Amino acid sequence: MMSIKVYNTLTKQKEEFVPIHPGKANIYVCGVTPYNHPHVGNARPFVTWDVIRRFLEHEGYDVTHVQNFTDVDDKIINTANKEGVQWYDICNRYIDSYFEVMDKLNVRRAHVYPRVSEHIDDIIKTVQCLVDNGYGYVVDGDVFYSVEKFKYYGQLSGRNIEDMMAGARVDVDDRKHNPMDFALWKSAKPGEPAWESPWGPGRPGWHIECSTMSMKYLGETFDFHGGGSDLIFPHHENEIAQSEGCTGIHPFVHYWLHNGFITVNEEKMSKSLGNFFMVIDILEHYDPETLRFFIVSTHYRSPLDFSDARLTEAQKSLARLRQAQETLGELSEMLSAGPTAESLALREKVKELREAFMEAMRDDFNTALAISHMFALAKEINIYHKAVVDAGIKPDGKLVAMFNDVFAETCSIIGVLEKTAAPAAEEAGDSKEAELVEMLIAMRQDARKNKNYALADELRNKLNEIGIVLQDTPQGVKWSKQ
Structure with a gap:
């Protein structure tokens, strides 16, 4: 290990x-x-x-x-x-x-x-x-812990008892030996669940x-x-x-x-500020994978600022990785051939990117740095796919297998894109919506054929506004829903 x-x-x-x-x-x-x-x-x-x-x-x-x-x-x-x-x-x-x-x-x-x-x-x-x-x-059916008896108290938080007493908000209870003492067992009160104990009925402290x-x-x-x-x-x-x-x-x-803490538009999240977001509410606007990717894109010890803009940015970033995954699927379906000097060099690059990802994770689980290497891998996949298609050649089968293995391995650790990508129409959900998108794409293609590029660009922009991303490929126009 x-x-x-x-x-x-x-x-x-x-x-x-x-x-x-x-x-x-x-x-x-x-x-x-x-x-x-x-x-x-x-x-x-x-x-x-x-x-x-x-x-x-x-x-x-x-x-x-x-x-x-x-x-x-x-x-x-x-x-x-x-x-x-x-x-x-x-x-x-x-x-x-x-x-x-x-x-x-x-x-x-x-x-x-x-x-x-x-x-x-x-x-x-x-x-x-x-x-x-x-x-x-x-004391009277309550049990308290005497912090002065424990010599390591404050070691984790880096505080001493005197400072904690001066700065902490503690419940005023004259029965405590020290204001910093905390409850181990709380005696029963009306309207609360209680269990029998050697000190009388009550419930555990926190x-x-x-x-x-x-x-x-x-x-x-x-x-x-x-x-x-x-x-x-x-x-x-x-x-x-x-x-x-x-x-x-x-x-x-x-x-x-x-x-680290989560802030909302750079303010600490709290109910009193009214910036408290339930996950079920967030998932009404963003898919769960986007929220997960947003969380892991920042190193776990760093503050994480939550905002619509940052979630949208995470959504777009994840879409780039998803597109590379789909491109890799196309490479995998092609008839393969042996290596070239270029593909042999690229095999080494894939190994280096894999190791860089693992080294980032071994350094205090640095997901932010690890994910940057995933994007570097995605870029190599896209460049190689374009080179193969443009030259009309067969891809290096072993290289494609390496791409697949490393991409899947890194996705599995981060916990995204683990499932096989769904067809675009299924991602869109409603088949009628898919039909409408296909019709608009056909209109755009006709506009391009007639050299009406202004209309073609307008149709592409309108689709982009509703979350439909187009990709022009040698095999035709492909679309996905962000």
């Missing part, structure tokens, strides 16, 4: 990935709180980790991928109370919505999706362990679930933990404190990876 470098939030530097168990890679990713449909900010970490998982598997690692559902939470309870339904009805509705959306985005299913409500006994055991080890203390469920399925120490940058503090900081306070094993996680 080739060396992979990852940026570790814990150490603030790139490190070589050395798995705890040779040949295996264990991943835990913080999942959604299912009280609403997934928004574009949710989609980014799950698409990101889907690509990371795909690449690790491509490199030969046996991956175990765990992603939780926080199905016991204030937001869920509040939503259920407003609607007059049970909390689990809200959870089931929006977990179904999550899977529907992520399936459309071609996100492969994790191996395990643990829910908080299904692991209450395990969570109680973890809380009891922390109480027994002196990290947890009980952070304890991920410590418990990650260790249950991946062990007391594992390779990767991921999520958005907003989770570094307090959630992931508290996870470390809980897990290591319980097991005594340091480090809890070897590599912490966090994706």
Whole structure:
């Protein structure tokens, strides 16, 4: 296996990935709180980790991928109370919505999706362990974690406790030993779900679930933990404190990876600003593959600015790759011949582009750079196809096979264009629409034949305005719908 470098939030530097168990890679990713449909900010970490998982598997690692559902939470309870339904009805509705959306985005299913409500006994055991080890203390049926007892507290976020106390917004609770102490177990309140525990009826605090469920399925120490940058503090900081306070094993996680924020027209996405976009709403205007491609076209650690203009740009870029895929299909259908000096040189170029793609992915999963090499490959495909057609010669069969293999391999890692391209009429959807497009193309051809180029250009522009892209080829006019 080739060396992979990852940026570790814990150490603030790139490190070589050395798995705890040779040949295996264990991943835990913080999942959604299912009280609403997934928004574009949710989609980014799950698409990101889907690509990371795909690449690790491509490199030969046996991956175990765990992603939780926080199905016991204030937001869920509040939503259920407003609607007059049970909390689990809200959870089931929006977990179904999550899977529907992520399936459309071609996100492969994790191996395990643990829910908080299904692991209450395990969570109680973890809380009891922390109480027994002196990290947890009980007050009136609530259990709190004493952050001053944990010597590594603040290491992940790069803060010290004094700074955190000065700058953090924490719930005022005089019962806490320290304002920064956080809840491990919350005593029961009217209108909330509750479970029996050694400290009385109640429910888990937010952070304890991920410590418990990650260790249950991946062990007391594992390779990767991921999520958005907003989770570094307090959630992931508290996870470390809980897990290591319980097991005594340091480090809890070897590599912490966090994706950057999503902004909307360069402003942070938030409900208060009214720029909060649900994926189901975005998919009414853009196909899922375009949204996925938009997400992965930026390196996962960089901020990602969301706008219609950038989505349209991603749509056009993906269309260029799709066109190269179709051109490659045409090359594959031609009778092949042996190599020429030019095609032998191009075989080497294809190998170089493949290796450049893989090197980009091995450098902290740099999808932005990797995709640039996909475009370079697409360009070579198009140039070679034109040269073959213009010269009226047979293509180099082995070169075409290499084009096919490398193009499919890179698409599989990025998670786009994996399905065989549909015929243009099928992409357009409505057969009547296809007939109309064909009629307008015929009118354009007649105009060109009569040297009425102004009309021909106008027809092409009108088609382009409604998303129909024309390509003039020696075999005739081909069209596709963006």
